[in-house]
Amino acid sequence: MRARMATKSAKSVRDTAPPNGGAEPTRDELVRYYRDMLLIRRFEERAGQLYGMGLIGGFCHLYIGQEAVVVGLQAAITPDDMVITSYRDHGHMLAIGMDPKGVMAELTGRVGGYSRGKGGSMHMFSREKNFFGGHGIVGTPSSLGLGLAFAQRYRETKNVVLAYFGDGAANQGQVAESFNMAQLWKLPILFVIENNQYAMGTSVARSSAQTQLSKRGESFGIPGMQVDGMDVLTVKAAADQAVAHARDTGPMILEMMTYRYRGHSMSDPAKYRTREEVDKMKAERDPIDHLRERMMRAGIEEATLKIIDRETKDRIAEAAEFAQASPEPDPAQLYTDVLVA
Amino acid sequence: MPTAVRMPALSPTMTHGRIARWRKSVGDSIAAGDVIAEIETDKATMELESADEGVLGKVVVPEGSNDIAVNEVIALLLNDGEGKEALDKAPLKGPALTSKPVQAPTAQKPVPIKEPTTPKAASVEPTASGASGWKPATGGMVMQTVREALRDAMAEEMRRDPDVFLIGEEVAQYEGAYKVSQGLLAEFGPKRVVDTPITEYGFAGLGVGAAYAGLKPIVEFMTFNFALQAIDHIVNSAAKTLYMSGGQMPVPIVFRGPNGPAARVGAQHSQDFSSWYAQIPGLKVVSPYTAADAKGLLKAAIRDPNPVIFLENELLYGRSFEVPIGDHVVAIGKARIARAGTHVTIVAHSISVGYALTAADELAKEGIEAEVIDLRTLRPLDLDTILASVCKTNRIVTVEEGWRSSGIGAEVSALVVEHAFDDLDAPPARVTARDVPLPYAANLEKLALPKPEHIVAAAKAVLYR
Structure with a gap:
């Protein structure tokens, strides 16, 4: 699936699109994408395992299958740019360079977690990495992200904001409110709709009058692109154009066509789709397998990939160990951080 | 008889206005819908359109006049065929042409209600x-x-x-x-x-x-x-x-x-x-x-x-x-003693403080000295100031425009009972809005909201008087 522009107003952006999903990536880029995507995959598999062991509680939304989206987008921004997302946030944090140990320890509710155990899977932040959460209420990253973008305009920076939300959130009223203000004030924000086809158990077709979500900005004059979110190189190429647009011109919508392999959360029996559908996606569209083949074709030796596989496995083992060894927060922590003293 | 042009109420809360500018002069012909003046209200400057036609015979309230009460006559229009001498006959005072609404019968024994004086811009x-x-x-x-x-x-x-x-x-x-x-x-x-x-x-x-x-x-x-x-x-x-x-x-x-x-x-x-x-x-x-x-x-x-x-x-x-004057900053979390007293503590916030002070004046006439606490901050509540007062008066009345259940008064009452139970000589009393959505009709609206009379009654109740 090629990057496809959804609105007329974005034509100029399309015209500058590089052919075949972007310039030929360097060996280093391919290796980096592979390492980052694999880190997310292995992290989430381990998180699922720890959940099954009762070490992680509550809601835990795994990102497996969607790795190409955040890795491709992250490659298109700078460390000064800002990222905000909703509750399926582990992948975003890892792609941004947050420490897997701190993320995993937050999942286990330990003091070594990014929120010292007080936030959990859906509520983590890193000011240092310009990651602004981790929000449990569907749709909120759109307007909160708009505020981050407003601050960039106010302070006259050239930074952009990536505001991620899902296909389900796209139907929230505040998303439309945010689109309106973003374009009204030409704020530097990229709305990334991760369309994994299902809002919990409700498919896009069952929930959305306009199923092509990249077109949702049309009435506001916001250009949109529908992008194959299972191919990291396509994502990166689209993100390059969109980020440039957001930095120089104003908001844009990127609809990332993707798929989650696991349930909406750990407690989802996933009766709304067939086993065959999931298996087919895994077999034919897996973003990591796809990149691996591409790397082999580019002449990267299997030995190199094996080294990355092992390193990743070790990092995740280390994170899991840390997340279990880190103590629970001191009871006195119950009353801290309610207000800034 | 000339037609009176009156100061209009241009907003729900307007009681007085200012004639910012006359747009017509004496002798000008006026058609219905013509803008004749600019009126400054508590919210905005509005154009006053004439509802009648005629010739502007007299400007009763000159440009720049402040604090003109709603319904006051501000100009006179001469009707067809009327001469200037007719102006002398026109009444410049007196009620507007609105009729008083028929009082609805009240099912219950009516509480004697005196509305608190409507706040004026200059009060x-x-x-x-x-x-x-x-x-x-x-x-x-x-x-x-x-x-x-x-x-x-x-x-x-x-x-x-x-x-x-x-x-x-x-x-x-x-x-x-x-x-x-x-x-x-x-x-x-x-x-x-x-x-x-x-x-x-x-x-x-x-x-x-x-x-x-x-x-x-x-x-x-x-x-x-x-x-x-x-x-x-x-x-x-x-x-x-x-x-x-x-x-x-x-x-x-x-x-x-x-x-x-x-x-x-x-x-x-x-x-x-x-x-x-x-x-x-x-x-x-x-x-x-x-x-x-x-x-x-x-x-x-x-x-x-x-x-x-x-x-x-x-x-x-x-x-x-x-x-x-100057860089005046008030710490969040501190209540204010709006009036000192020894017999009963009245706790209020926002506009209810005014009602509480009015009630305290009434109580003083009967020898009851109420202490009025203006909470100012609702979270965190200044428990120390409330308790210090209750320890002195041994009685407390809370006042708010919110509803009764799970309200600010409920919280204050619970805190006082928890922390100063032995100091209380009567159960706390709450004055709140009635447990209904606020009605539009003027008489029902009055019945729904707390007033100084209710505070006076509650204070007397906790004093067993």
């Missing part, structure tokens, strides 16, 4: 400074309306800190739906005084996001009734984030606007949300009465690194009080 409330009261920074005092005090607080803080900005509906070009942001656009420009679309959920979220990034937004809600659409961001995105981030992400933001019943605007525009916000950990909630506190507390709220809910009252905007 003056002396500010008693209590134990925890403020001190003027430079010694001097100035008379200011609450509206002006709020505007000055914002302007001073915006001068002091370039990260402070004001955002909301009609705050910039219109200068505030209630004229609270007058002059701010002119001084600070559209970058820092930002008009939004009508999109409460969206711009509340925008404000919170900007605060995440380190700015210090003042988010104005035209009224807190509309903040219901935004309460998700106030509670979920602003109040909880510091905690959920393990202390990493402060949210320095002020949400402000009028709260509580106004006058004759019906149920959807007339709700006191004090207890809603006072329930939320991670928020501070402020609700001042005097102009001095409005200014000092708003300045403190803007400087506070936490999310602050700042509940104003539309009916107080036009009231004048003494305000200390």
Whole structure:
């Protein structure tokens, strides 16, 4: 699936699109994408395992299958740019360079977690990495992200904001409110709709009058692109154009066509789709397998990939160990951080 | 007989107005619909269109006149064929042509009701400074309306800190739906005084996001009734984030606007949300009465690194009080003794403080000295000041315009029972709004809201008198 522009107003952006999903990536880029995507995959598999062991509680939304989206987008921004997302946030944090140990320890509710155990899977932040959460209420990253973008305009920076939300959130009223203000004030924000086809158990077709979500900005004059979110190189190429647009011109919508392999959360029996559908996606569209083949074709030796596989496995083992060894927060922590003293 | 042109009521809360300009002169022919004058109200300057036709015979109230009561005759129109001599016969005083509404029969024995005097633009409330009261920074005092005090607080803080900005509906070009942001656009420009679309959920979220990034937004809600659409961001995105981030992400933001019943605007525009916000950990909630506190507390709220809910009252905007000159900041979390007394403690906030002071005057006539506490801050509550008073008076009455169940009075009563049970000589009494949506009809609206008479009755009840 090629990057496809959804609105007329974005034509100029399309015209500058590089052919075949972007310039030929360097060996280093391919290796980096592979390492980052694999880190997310292995992290989430381990998180699922720890959940099954009762070490992680509550809601835990795994990102497996969607790795190409955040890795491709992250490659298109700078460390000064800002990222905000909703509750399926582990992948975003890892792609941004947050420490897997701190993320995993937050999942286990330990003091070594990014929120010292007080936030959990859906509520983590890193000011240092310009990651602004981790929000449990569907749709909120759109307007909160708009505020981050407003601050960039106010302070006259050239930074952009990536505001991620899902296909389900796209139907929230505040998303439309945010689109309106973003374009009204030409704020530097990229709305990334991760369309994994299902809002919990409700498919896009069952929930959305306009199923092509990249077109949702049309009435506001916001250009949109529908992008194959299972191919990291396509994502990166689209993100390059969109980020440039957001930095120089104003908001844009990127609809990332993707798929989650696991349930909406750990407690989802996933009766709304067939086993065959999931298996087919895994077999034919897996973003990591796809990149691996591409790397082999580019002449990267299997030995190199094996080294990355092992390193990743070790990092995740280390994170899991840390997340279990880190103590629970001191009871006195119950009353801290309610207000800034 | 000439037709009288009367001062119109151009807003639900307008009691007086100013003739800013006459657009017609004596002798001009006037058709119905012609703009004849510009009237300045408590909210805006409006054009007065003539409802009748004729020739402008006399300007009764000259241009520039202040404090002209609604219904006062301001001009006379001569009808067809009438000469100037007819003007002498025209009555310049007397009631308008409206008939008094027929009183509905009351099912219950009517409570003797005397409405508290409607606040006038120029009415003056002396500010008693209590134990925890403020001190003027430079010694001097100035008379200011609450509206002006709020505007000055914002302007001073915006001068002091370039990260402070004001955002909301009609705050910039219109200068505030209630004229609270007058002059701010002119001084600070559209970058820092930002008009939004009508999109409460969206711009509340925008404000919170900007605060995440380190700015210090003042988010104005035209009224807190509309903040219901935004309460998700106030509670979920602003109040909880510091905690959920393990202390990493402060949210320095002020949400402000009028709260509580106004006058004759019906149920959807007339709700006191004090207890809603006072329930939320991670928020501070402020609700001042005097102009001095409005200014000092708003300045403190803007400087506070936490999310602050700042509940104003539309009916107080036009009231004048003494305000200390200079950088007047009032600490959040401190109540004020609005009147000292020894027999009964009356706890109130916002406009109810005025009702409590009126009630205290009435009680004094019967030898009962009430101590009136203006809470000023609802979260955190100044328990120490309340308990110190109750230990002295052994009796407490709470007053609020909110509903009774799970209200501020319920909280204060519970705290007093928990902490000063042995000091109480009577169960706490609560004066609140009736447990109904606020009705529109003038008589029903009066019946639904607390009044000084109710406070007097409650105070006597806890004194067993």
